[in-house]
Amino acid sequence: MSRRQMIRQSALLGGALTIGAGGLSAAPAPAARAKAVIQIWLWGGPSHLDTFDPKPDAGRDYCGPFDQPVATSVDGIRINELLPTLAKHADKYSLIRSMTHGNTGHETAAYIVQTGREPDRLVYPSLGAIVSLFKGYDHGYKGLIPPYIVLTQPQGRFSEAGFLGLRYKPFATEGDPAKAVFAVEGVVAEGIPAQRQAERRELMHRLDALGRALPADPRFKQLERSESKAYEMILGDAGKLFDLTTEKQETRDRYGMNTFGQSCLMARRLVEQGVPYITINSKGWDTHKQHFETMRRRLPELDMGLSSLIDDLSQRGLLDSTILWCGGEFGRTPKIQWESPWNGGRGHYGNCFSALIAGGGFKGGRVLGSSDKTGSEVADRPVHPAEMLGAMSSLLGIDPDQALPNSRGIETTVMPPIPTGTLRLKELL
Amino acid sequence: MHNFFHRFGFPPLRKTGRVQFLMSLARIICLAVASTAPAAELQCIEPFESATEAPATTLDRLVEDRLGKLGIAIGPVCSDAVFLRRARIDLTGTLPDADEVRAFLSDRHPTKRAARIDLLLESPEHADYMAMKWGDVLRIKAEFPINLWPNAVQAYYRWLHDAMASNLSHDQLARDLIASSGSNFRVPQVNFMRAVQGRAPSSLAAATALTFMGSRIERWPADRSTGMAKFFSRLSYKPTAEWKEEIVCLDPAPVGPLVAMLPDGRSGRVEDGRDPREVFANWLVAPGNPWFARATVNRLWSWMMGRGIVHEPDDLRPDNPPSNPQLLGFLEQEFVASGFDRRKLLRTILNSRTYQRSSIPRTPSSEAESLFAFYPVRRLEAEVLVDALCHLSDSGESYSSQAPEPYTFLPATQTAVNLGDGSISSSFLELFGRPPRDTGLESERNNGWSDGQSLHMLNSTHVQTKIRNGTRLRKVWEKNAGKPGGLVTGLYLAILSRPPTVSEATTTEEYLRPLSGRNMKSSFEDLAWALINSKEFLYRH
Incomplete structure (x- = not known):
């Protein structure tokens, strides 16, 4: 088959285009320090005041019941009192308290924080899709597990792959890792023994009338390749990866026997397996009402899951090569809305919020930037999401200033440009 | 072929394509005579092909002339069962039931295919399916990056669905979408001018060109694109007291006459007080406009035939010529003469034996597909596939939207084709390449196959x-x-x-x-x- 035919056939497959090496070799690849990213996505926008940027002196209208922040293992850094375990590991992560983009719409803010782009006519890919492009099947990734995974449900607020297309979209596991069986859709099937799998597969092949009539169709060839790969996964060991009962119960308890905690444990296992990008989609942080009740429920889960994950990655020597990023699309209004109908809620807030970042080359034990007395505005060192994403990209060995190859012919770079001679998040490198 | 697959780590094929091809030809059970290949007896393959050749229409002669000159052989027409399934999917996005198949196969009437096409074109499911297809093009979506919001989406979708059910002529449809004014809840067609991120005049011009001219404004000379943008430079969007209601109208500020440039290079002068969009719409839908009819017939043809006469179907430009200009010209003429009647155009296409050809090519030539020597196989669209699975099992799916208000409650009988709002989705639809409706480009929909789909x-x-x-x-x-x-x-x-x-x-x-x-x-x-x-x-x- 000639190269031209190959490209044509790929085009017929609808975007499954193998991107030539030309565009990639143009810029020398920076040395990759990090191999994987775990993105802990606190969907809905967690309050920065009630997590990583406490303001105990701002008064009850700002800090509400949370006025006793807990000291951490690093002098001078305090976080919310419901995050005591996480506090013990403060030397392993850094906090950015000056995140800002100014947008207060979930969908647009979620887009800005995960793509680094302000909205224009195009929809750009999220960092996960970019990693899937540069470190996925096009570039030697051989794993059966897709390179970009979401635990457990897709975010759905925008198309994460943007103009890169379906091939780079995340694989959502569905199922619940906290249940007796983590039923990963398509991978972990119940009650079909291997013998019957083989028999019905053979039956399917024998009944393939249209396939026999069109033996050379490239679309069918693609389907057949995918079928073979699917069976490697179905009949092979891949399913075992998702079987959390092989972990000690003590370990599982430490992460917390809830969907978030077990997702953190699952993320660690996926990193060990070589999956380069994992998103944990943690819902329920859009706390307009019953804000403090929700915090009392969610923060302990976050504390257990996140601290166990950081601790485990560190003890297993994986934190050096794994970027861990925790945050949401924005923060929440510093001033509490005591009035009806909110009755002590917090609204969307994009002017100033926080993010936690660890591993993969990022230093721990630091705080970058600061907010003012009430957490309302950035006081020092504003960080736009594009800078944070660009820094992660660099650490992954993906030059953020190189061309972003795509089948739509759009000329752009991996991340928006920054002033020449500057370094993204240099204080944390 | 062998080497290629080896290199990418796939198991070697059992036999080469050619050997398998000959083996399948050995399973001959009937003989047909093809009219374009005189004296050649054509073997037909069970159960996909029919021994009875259909008479040629004008359209067929244009297609077959071209194929004949290039020596590309064509196969027989498809069998009745294949035809019924194909026409039903292409026109309605649904599969025929067992009873319907039995009745159609036992019907001996010689014009039963034409009668079935008429029936399908008049069915409510045809309006559903066309509303889905046009919904992609018109970017009907509540959330990012289009941000129409749920109420307006419902109004916009219902308007479109009604337009499909009443077969509103395409020139009227275009005029309504381009030049309407009013509330996005009460005059739903104004949402066309809202379904664009940023709503800059240049973005509105780009969306209009893509939708109705099948053309990508990025490829135009700068004076043409900025000249066209001027037609959209006097829009105003005014909020009301109601959540997410907006009045889209001509900016009342007196600004004097406007000189814009039409895409054909002529200048378009707009007098003070007149909505420039009207001037543009008049130009667009006038008979003889070189883009409007051409872009529409090419798009509809690609929906039926899997590929535009100009490919991609929404990338018309001088250096991307049609594979068969006579064919495109003929369809264009028919469409204009019919008063821009989409259904009539579909009827012409589906009644041709070109459409009814078998999907099994006879000449392994790269041009056979682009010149329509066979009907190319395509994976069912995400929505059509999941609806078919639900229909077989009499079960429903759970669809949801992340937009908080109004809450999305959908009955178990909700079909995916009828979802209306691109922001209401499911993991299945995402996995199977439903378009995000970000841009209105045809290529947003991905009917390719992936490993995850196999799993x-x-x-x-x-x-x-x-x-x-x-x-x-x-x-x-x-x-x-x-x-x-x-x-x-x-x-x-x-x-x-x-x-x-x-x-x-x-x-x-x-x-x-x-x-x-x-x-x-x-x-x-x-x-x-x-x-x-x-x-x-x-x-x-």
Whole structure:
């Protein structure tokens, strides 16, 4: 088959285009320090005041019941009192308290924080899709597990792959890792023994009338390749990866026997397996009402899951090569809305919020930037999401200033440009 | 071929394509005579092809002349069962039921195909399906990056659905979408001018050019694109007291006459007080406009034939010529003469034997597909596939939107084709390439195959549950309890919309016989599973 035919056939497959090496070799690849990213996505926008940027002196209208922040293992850094375990590991992560983009719409803010782009006519890919492009099947990734995974449900607020297309979209596991069986859709099937799998597969092949009539169709060839790969996964060991009962119960308890905690444990296992990008989609942080009740429920889960994950990655020597990023699309209004109908809620807030970042080359034990007395505005060192994403990209060995190859012919770079001679998040490198 | 697949780590093919091709030709059961290849007897392949050739229409002569000159052979037309399934999917996005198949196959009337096309074009499902297809182009979506918001989306979608049901002429449809003014809740067509991120005049011009001229403004000379943008430079968007209501109208500020440039390079002067969009719309839909009819027929042709006469179907430009200019010109003329009647155009296409050709090519030439020597196979669209699975099992799906208000409550009978709002989705729709409706580009929809799709179809609880609990399939089981012959025929009709061939019946009846470790019910489920996973089910062909 000639190269031209190959490209044509790929085009017929609808975007499954193998991107030539030309565009990639143009810029020398920076040395990759990090191999994987775990993105802990606190969907809905967690309050920065009630997590990583406490303001105990701002008064009850700002800090509400949370006025006793807990000291951490690093002098001078305090976080919310419901995050005591996480506090013990403060030397392993850094906090950015000056995140800002100014947008207060979930969908647009979620887009800005995960793509680094302000909205224009195009929809750009999220960092996960970019990693899937540069470190996925096009570039030697051989794993059966897709390179970009979401635990457990897709975010759905925008198309994460943007103009890169379906091939780079995340694989959502569905199922619940906290249940007796983590039923990963398509991978972990119940009650079909291997013998019957083989028999019905053979039956399917024998009944393939249209396939026999069109033996050379490239679309069918693609389907057949995918079928073979699917069976490697179905009949092979891949399913075992998702079987959390092989972990000690003590370990599982430490992460917390809830969907978030077990997702953190699952993320660690996926990193060990070589999956380069994992998103944990943690819902329920859009706390307009019953804000403090929700915090009392969610923060302990976050504390257990996140601290166990950081601790485990560190003890297993994986934190050096794994970027861990925790945050949401924005923060929440510093001033509490005591009035009806909110009755002590917090609204969307994009002017100033926080993010936690660890591993993969990022230093721990630091705080970058600061907010003012009430957490309302950035006081020092504003960080736009594009800078944070660009820094992660660099650490992954993906030059953020190189061309972003795509089948739509759009000329752009991996991340928006920054002033020449500057370094993204240099204080944390 | 061998080397290529080896290099990418795939197992070697069992035989080369050519050997398999000849083997399939050996399974000849009937003979047909093709009119363009005089004296050549054409072998037809069971159960996909028919020995009876249809008469040529004008359209067919234009296609076949071109193919004949290049020596590209064509196959016979498709069988009745294939035709029924194909036309139903292409016009309505649904599959025929067993009873419908039986009735159609036993109908001896020579014009039954034409009659069926008329019936399908008048069906409510045709309006549903066309509203889905145009909904992609018109970017009907509540959330990012279009941000129409739920109320306006519902109004916009209902307007579009009505336009499809009443077969509103395409010039009127375009005029309504381009030049309307009013509230986005009460004059739904104004949402066209809202369904663009940023709403800069240049973005509105780009969306209009893509939608109605099949042209990408990025490729135009700068003076043309900025000149066209001026037609959209006097829009104003005014909020009201109601949440997310907006009045889209001509900016009342007195600004004097405006000089814009039409895409053909002529200047368009707009007098003070007149909405420049009207001037543009008048130019666009005037007979003789070189873009409007051409872009529309090419788009509709690509929906039916899997590929535009100009490819990509929304990338018309001088250096991207049509594969068959006479064919495109003919369709254009017909469309203008009919008063921009989309349904009439579809009728012309579907009644041609070009549309009704078998999907099995006879000349392995790269031009055979671009010149329409056969009907190319394409994977069912995400929505059509999941609706078919739901129909087979009489089950529903759960669809949701992340937009908080108004809350999305959808009945279990909700079909995916009828979702209306691109922001209401499911994992299945995302996995199978439903377009995000970010830009309105045809290429946003991905009907390619992926590893994840294989996993899902072969091994998911989702599909397995539908097979096990599906009432329609259970009825086949109950009606034919213990009778392998009846079970097999029932499943073939329900899933593949055709009866089994003799050899298929033999193979499958054997599989249904009780075997150690597998009772007949599980074998029956396996058979349903195998047919649902067959290419014949997953693809239009």
